[in-house]
Amino acid sequence: MKHSTDLPYPPRFVRQHGGVLTRLLTLLVMLAALVAAAGWWWVSQPLALNAPTVEFSVEAGSSPRAVARGWSEAGVQTSPELLYQWFRWSGQSRQIRAGSYEIQQGASARDLLRMMVQGDESLARVKLIEGWTFQRWREELAKAEGLQPTTRDWTPQQIMAELGQPGVPAEGRFFPDTYAYAKGNTDLAVMRRAQHAMQKHLDAAWAQRNTPTPLKNADEALILASIVEKETGQDADRPLIAGVFANRLRIGMPLQTDPTVIYGLGERFDGNLRRSDLRTDTPFNTYTRRGLPPSPIAMPGKAALMAAVRPAQTKALYFVARGDGSSAFSATLDEHNRAVNQYQRTPRKNP
Known part of the structure; x- marks a missing residue:
């Protein structure tokens, strides 16, 4: 039989102070609840x-405390220690992902943590246009x-070697589109996506080609599509x-298209294509x-790719710009000359 002295508190102590202990415990529980609330x-x-917007990049391997301090230094006007304690208390501090993030006015600490745990990075966008050359693309990516x-x-x-296509010309190998990317990403990463997109669209177009076709392979389709892209912006x-x-390829007639001449001139082209330029031989x-x-x-878009592999069934061998963005098509040289006279040659004024 145990003696009363074996109890943690003597019966008299419990009788005298039990109510106080209960009230103290209740107070502590309430205080904890208030703190939690x-x-x-x-x-x-x-x-x-x-x-209005605060941006911060979480580097790989950053500690939760360093992340909290980084946000405070970037422009979140709260105690970094308070942020850090929230990260710890949430149980998700070790789930924060590296990346580039931004928050705007109205975002809470809970929003901030959720964004980093989900890896919801801030994205920028770059738009690459049909008909641009590779050099023009690089200028846009640089900005x-x-x-x-x-x-x-x-x-x-x-x-091209880094992208796994050594010896392949860069021109035409990137699909024109709007590309979203996380800030801090590289231009090479965007190029890689554009390269894969072009190959995908080119393969799909080539699989839908008309037969017979004067084109020997998908690369020739890409070349023709780039010329079509530069010759007109009119879908029809x-x-x-x-x-x-x-038609010209089938009969061995020269393509005689000005955009190829201009491309071959490179930096020598001053905006004015002369007859002497048409006689200057380049590849x-x-x-x-x-x-x-x-x-x-140039970089052709999807419509130009499809036009190259599924051209209209026409007898036309010539076309001339009307001056409104569209073209007039002719089957014979006489018809073409009349169209040139009508749409491009300025009538002489009467003396």
Whole structure:
């Protein structure tokens, strides 16, 4: 039989102080509940920011305390220790992902943590346009917000080798589209996505080609599509222009398309294409050389790719710009000359 002295507290102590202990325990529980409620209220309230938008990049391997301090230094006007304790208390502090993030006015500490745990990075966008050359693309990527210019000092040959296509010309190999990327990403990463997109669209277009076709392979389709892209921006005219070039390829007639000559001139082209330029031989001069040029001359879009592989069935061998963005098509040289006189030659004024 145990004696009363074996109890943690003597019966008299319990009788005298039990009520006090109960009240103290109740008070502690209530205090803890109030602290928890206050904490939950705080993490749900909008954070004070020193700007409409605050950006911060979480580096791989950063500790939760360093992340909290980084946000505070970036412009979140709250105690970094308070942020850190919230990260710990949530149980998700070790789930924070590296990446580039941004928050705007109205975001709470709970929103901030959720964003980093989900890896919901802030995205910027760059728009690459149909008909641009690879050089023009590189200029646009160099200006893109938050995009690291990894390839700034690389040659096109080095870029293509890095992308797994050594010896392949860069021109025409990237699909024109709007690309979203996380800030801090590299221009090479965007190029890689555009390269894969072009290959996907080119393969899909080639699989839908008309037969027979004067084109030997998908690369020739890409070259023709780039010419069609530069010749017109009119959707309705693309298949007809492709049809004219397909007809010329079949009979061995020179393509005689000005955009290829301009591309071949490179920096020598001053905006004015002269007759002497048409007679200046380069690998891209389709007046002096028959067949397709050796590589694309621009980045074609999907419509131009489809026009190249599914050209209109037409007897036309010529076309001339009307001056309104559309073209007039002719089957004979006489018809073409009349169209040129009508749409491009300025009538002489009477003396």
